[in-house]
């Protein structure tokens with residue numbers, strides 16, 4: 001069989017059903033084999049879209065997302081999407097065509113050293129030099145992408161490898177002597193963690209995306225309930241703990257809730273799980289959770305004590321480790337009252353410093369749009385976002401109650417991510433309502449994927465919070481740069497509803513608060529790709545906010561006074 | 562503090578680039594890096610000396626471990642390690658100073674590889690410190706060119 005057919009067989013063996021991509025000279029053989037296969041291929045309009053779709057698909061489903069691009073410019077167009085997946089630990093396999101192997105290194109037409117270019121942003125990569133290796137390499141790639149701390153794996157395939165005739169044999173057992181992720185937590189450490197939790201008077205869970213990757217939500221909830229421990233999540237962790245639970249503190253960090261940041265600051269035990277003590281979370285390191293003993297549970301040993309010194313480190317799968325801790329706690333004699341004063345205090349903070357915004361007559365407040373989306377979808381939608389103010393409002397004002405219902409670019413903060421990611425999420429979860437909250441700036445970074453959504457009738461609803469600015473940057477300029485709005489006014493704005501209609505999608509412009517709910521309902525009911533252009537208040541800010549370099553309890557704004 | 566890491570890696574294309582790239586982008590300082598094959602043709606050994614002033618060595622090794630092709634890392638204990646480096650040094654030397662340079666080489670148990678009218682080329686192996694000391698002594702004669710391999714190291718004893 002041909003190398004290209006072996007690729008299709010290998011994809012099927014890995015359980016792949018859908019791929020996102022765009023062909024070119026160096027992947028024609030692969031696309032030719034795809035033509036006869038029953039893999040579903042989605043043709044994108046820009047390869048960055050393909051990478052983000054694969055990413056969104058992976059986040060929403062938990063499966064590995066797959067994208068394909070041709071060599072050179074096709075491959076380099078994937079780069080932002082690969083980096084994005086790397087920073088947020090999304091399982092992804094990116095397949096790129098490459099110039100014929102005898103031309104590699106000669107600056108051949110459309111040759112780019114994509115394994116070199118992506119080296120710092122992949123979990124691993126391959127350049128196929130022998131077509132016989134195809135089954136093995138694909139098997140390894142999917143295994144590496146989806147196990148341990150997940151991440152993107154790139155496979156670069158010269159055109160002649162796709163054309164070569166091989167004697168196809170399915171891949172044998174995986175043999176990777178240098179890759180052995182630790183799944184089971186160390187028993188002794190688990191016992192120390194359980195003891196520390198039982199002894200704590202002011203414990204807080206700090207839960208990250210790793211909980212969702214591991215599927216450890218139930219274990220987290222069980223420990224939190226058993227020991228009455230409040231839970232704050234990172235941006236990536238939204239949905240891993242139901243925000244309608246009393247013990248939920250929402251998100252922490254730079255734009256975290258006041259009560260989450262106070263709780264962390266005053267805690268005597270911080271239990272970090274699947275979270276990486278990112279600088280957007282910790283603020284000034286020296287004062288972060290300064291009174292707390294720290295437990296850190298993570299799949300990736302390199303994350304432990306990377307930024308913050310840890311007292312009880314546990315390397316392993318969050319589900320396994322939390323289950324172990326829960327079992328230990330159940331064996332112990334507990335004093336359930338021990339944290340009562342603390343939970344009372346936390347609930348008092350929640351009442352005293354709730355999330356808040358000032359509703360202005362005559363304006364559509366961006367926060368209100370998010371609240372409406374939340375009401376109409378009953379907190380059940382898969383909510384995707386781009387990057388900026390609208391992202392933070394979506395994080396704060398939507399109630400996140402389920403895992404894999406929040407798809408947002410955390411680590412890299414990629415404008416242009418949300419819309420293609422929403423398409424990928426909808427492809428993976430056709431029965432769920434998928435909403436993309438976008439900024440007017442961000443949406444224009446991958447607006448061309450409207451064609452993809454329309455072409456395959458993928459009914460995602462884009463809600464643009466149109467403030468006429470690169471809002472988040474404008475907010476920093478307002479607060480810290482004397483309102484010098486250098487290049488953050490988006491002066492030339494298209495009529496987004498008309499653009500949507502031109503692509504064949506539904507487009508609605510909303511200027512009045514009273515029309516917000518109707519527009520959202522209409523768009524969802526239409527079962528078509530839709531763009532809602534909400535003309536929101538222009539100079540609204542995201543609060544609370546911790547200025548860069550400050551301690552997280554030194555927030556500005558956002559308090560009800 | 563300088564550390565000597567002995568790193569076993571799969572003998573596959575691109576591994577050296579991955580290791581070197583990791584050091585560069587994480588801001589770890591490499592002092593020297595020497596690579597060669599081992600008794601197992603599928604495995605190469607890298608001896609890497611790093612300055613672990615700003616980044617704890619633990620972080621360096623953990624990040625290295627994340628590379629799929631890295632099989633094993635040992636942070637060699639200087640007390641239990643034999644380490645060597647090789648240098649080739651070309652030094653100015655005419656008929657007048659030739660005897661002195663050759664005498665220095667003898668004291669350091671270095672080998673003369675080549676003599677020309679105006680230069681002598683010397684091979685020396687030893688510890689980093691020994692090579693430095695030798696180089697210092699040759700400086701007044703005028704060192705024309707130095708090539709050093711970087712450190713290679715192996716644990717003492719039966720392991």
Ligand SMILES: Cc1ncc(C[n+]2csc(CCOP(=O)(O)OP(=O)(O)O)c2C)c(N)n1
Nearest residue numbers: 388389390413415439440441442470471472
């Ligand atoms: C690709 C990319 N370029 C630049 C930035 C820097 N950046 C962060 S937020 C932001 C403004 C986003 O504006 P918009 O999408 O309109 O959203 P808003 O903040 O107004 O809600 C910019 C430019 C980025 N995150 N990503």
